[in-house]
Amino acid sequence: MNARINAEEIIRSIEAAHMKSDLPEIHVGDQVRVGVRIQEGGKERVQAFEGTVIAMRHSGCNRTITVRKIFQGIGVERVFLVHSPRIDSIQVLRRGKVRRAKLFYLRNRVGKATRIKAKTDSKEETL
Structure with missing residues (x-):
C-alpha cells in the first residue's frame, strides 16, 4: 500500500511540472481561438484554429478539448491536448450558454x- 501511495505522488509531481498555469477557464459551448505551433521546414509558426468547444475530456495533465468549425461548408474538428507544448495560446472569444456536457x-x-446563444451575466452590478 505504501509503494502505491509513493507512485501516485511521483506521478502527480511529474504531471504538475508539465501543467500550464496561464490557461483561461474553458467550458463546452465557448467560442475559442487555439494557437498551435507548426514546424514547416526549419521554421516554426503559430497557426490559429477558431471554433466552438463541443467536448471536454479527462482532467489534469491529460485534459483535451474538441473544437469544431465549419470551413468552406465542411465541418472540421480537432482534438487539442490543453497542456501540450504544441499549444501556444488559448483565447476564449465568446461564452456559450448550453445545457449539455457534449455538443x-x-x-x-x-x-x-449551429448557433449557440451567448452567455450573459445575470448579476446586475450595484454601485
Missing part, C-alpha cells in the same frame, strides 16, 4: 442551426 448534436446541423 455532438451540432454535427448533424448546418447553417444557422
Whole structure:
C-alpha cells in the first residue's frame, strides 16, 4: 500500500511540472481561438484554429478539448491536448450558454442551426 501511495505522488509531481498555469477557464459551448505551433521546414509558426468547444475530456495533465468549425461548408474538428507544448495560446472569444456536457448534436446541423446563444451575466452590478 505504501509503494502505491509513493507512485501516485511521483506521478502527480511529474504531471504538475508539465501543467500550464496561464490557461483561461474553458467550458463546452465557448467560442475559442487555439494557437498551435507548426514546424514547416526549419521554421516554426503559430497557426490559429477558431471554433466552438463541443467536448471536454479527462482532467489534469491529460485534459483535451474538441473544437469544431465549419470551413468552406465542411465541418472540421480537432482534438487539442490543453497542456501540450504544441499549444501556444488559448483565447476564449465568446461564452456559450448550453445545457449539455457534449455538443455532438451540432454535427448533424448546418447553417444557422449551429448557433449557440451567448452567455450573459445575470448579476446586475450595484454601485
